[in-house]
Amino acid sequence: MITDPTLMNQFFVNLEGVRVLGINDEAEVPEVHIELERQVVGCPICGVVARVQDRRAVRLTNLSMAGRKIALVWNKRRFICLDVACEQGTWTEVDHRIAAPRLSLTDRAGRWATFQVGNQGRDVEGVAKDLGCDWHTVNDAVLAYGEALIEHPGRFADVASLGLDEHLMVREGQRRHKNFVTAIVDVDKGQLLDIVPDRKGDEPKAWLRAMGPAWLAGVTAGTIDLSATYKSVFDDVLPKAILVADPFHLVKLANSKVDECRRRVQNETLGHRGRKSDPLYRIRRLLLLGKKRLDELGHEKIMGYLAAGDPRGELQMTWHAAQSIPELYEVTDFALAEEFIDELIRDMAESTFPVEVRSLSKTLKRWRTEIIAWHKRQITNGPTESMNNLAKRVAFGFRSFRNYRIRALLYAGKPNWDLLATITPR
Ligand SMILES: [Zn+2]
Numbered sequence: 001m002i003t004d005p006t007l008m009n010q011f012f013v014n015l016e017g018v019r020v021l022g023i024n025d026e027a028e029v030p031e032v033h034i035e036l037e038r039q040v041v042g043c044p045i046c047g048v049v050a051r052v053q054d055r056r057a058v059r060l061t062n063l064s065m066a067g068r069k070i071a072l073v074w075n076k077r078r079f080i081c082l083d084v085a086c087e088q089g090t091w092t093e094v095d096h097r098i099a100a101p102r103l104s105l106t107d108r109a110g111r112w113a114t115f116q117v118g119n120q121g122r123d124v125e126g127v128a129k130d131l132g133c134d135w136h137t138v139n140d141a142v143l144a145y146g147e148a149l150i151e152h153p154g155r156f157a158d159v160a161s162l163g164l165d166e167h168l169m170v171r172e173g174q175r176r177h178k179n180f181v182t183a184i185v186d187v188d189k190g191q192l193l194d195i196v197p198d199r200k201g202d203e204p205k206a207w208l209r210a211m212g213p214a215w216l217a218g219v220t221a222g223t224i225d226l227s228a229t230y231k232s233v234f235d236d237v238l239p240k241a242i243l244v245a246d247p248f249h250l251v252k253l254a255n256s257k258v259d260e261c262r263r264r265v266q267n268e269t270l271g272h273r274g275r276k277s278d279p280l281y282r283i284r285r286l287l288l289l290g291k292k293r294l295d296e297l298g299h300e301k302i303m304g305y306l307a308a309g310d311p312r313g314e315l316q317m318t319w320h321a322a323q324s325i326p327e328l329y330e331v332t333d334f335a336l337a338e339e340f341i342d343e344l345i346r347d348m349a350e351s352t353f354p355v356e357v358r359s360l361s362k363t364l365k366r367w368r369t370e371i372i373a374w375h376k377r378q379i380t381n382g383p384t385e386s387m388n389n390l391a392k393r394v395a396f397g398f399r400s401f402r403n404y405r406i407r408a409l410l411y412a413g414k415p416n417w418d419l420l421a422t423i424t425p426r
Pocket of ligand 1: 043044045046047048081082083086087088
């Protein structure tokens with residue numbers, strides 16, 4: 001049996017200058033009691049040798065050993081400055097190797113938990129259960145280590161194409177508050193750089209300016225949804241960057257016009273909202289499929305139901321107009337693409353077309369430069385895999401913006417996990 005304190009330290013803690021006082025194996029989770037070896041401590045303000053005032057036992061959740069849950073109980077000394085004229089008063093000893101101040105996980109357990117949640121995508125709940133502690137203990141550690149990891153400057157290096165996109169963050173709680181946030185993305189790397197509050201322009205502008213002129217000079221292109229607010233961010237802060245309207249968002253907008261038209265025609269012809277048996281309602285999904293994914297049978301089905309439910313051919317016209325949007329992106333030559341879009345703008349503006357098609361023409365006209373810019377620089381903001389996963393996995397259920405931001409960035413921000421062993425938690 002080992003009774004020597006130094007050997008016990010090697011076995012349980014393995015930190016120089018830490019003494020194991022004993023092990024309480026009668027506690028529900030076995031406790032290893034430790035203290036720091038005695039040494040002369042000076043007051044941080046005046047330097048006068050301090051006196052130990054008292055001790056306080058701090059319980060820390062540690063990594064399991066050999067499958068058994070284990071806790072460290074750190075007998076922390078509280079010091080007092082003996083110089084009566086000094087303002088310091090009392091203070092408690094700190095040792096980051098054991099645990100970061102304010103956290104109830106040991107340093108080792110904190111780093112492990114951060115990796116489990118942030119890199120492996122595990123639930124905080126499950127990690128807490130493994131360690132034998134509560135949700136907050138793990139979450140606090142993930143935020144503290146995670147924040148240091150995502151703010152490492154190396155993560156922001158070499159960004160050439162920047163995307164701005166709005167995301168929905170749903171807060172936990174009775175009301176399930178909906179808040180929009182702005183995601184700042186390196187679209188070449190598919191990497192989430194940061195998340196800032198709301199979908200207004202001020203926050204992204206401030207974020208970009210804080211990166212400094214050298215960093216901004218490296219950004220030569222940007223992509224946005226069809227949002228005037230985000231366009232103003234680029235106009236103000238990155239006026240020289242080529243700005244590209246995200247194709248995914250444009251196609252989505254065209255599809256929304258098909259939906260609008262379908263609902264209007266439905267209402268005008270049958271006098272009620274779409275029901276299961278209504279012809280136009282039956283093809284509502286087929287209409288959004290796009291030419292490439294629509295087989296012959298689907299096409300026939302659409303034509304059949306349109307004949308039944310679209311007497312003036314309005315939905316058919318809108319459907320065709322929307323289908324010509326993806327075709328714009330099949331053109332590879334810039335000059336041809338310019339001709340193509342000008343033709344679309346002109347054709348769709350004709351008074352014989354339904355209001356939805358004419359509105360699409362207006363959008364194309366307003367965003368012509370940015371839409372056509374895709375043919376100079378083929379970048380897209382929307383369906384990058386990491387952002388989709390992000391939306392599915394961490395876009396809801398957060399109590400605070402900080403929590404949401406750190407978790408999202410650990411997941412989709414591509415932090416350098418090799419640094420996890422060396423960073424200092426916030
Ligand atoms: Zn002092």
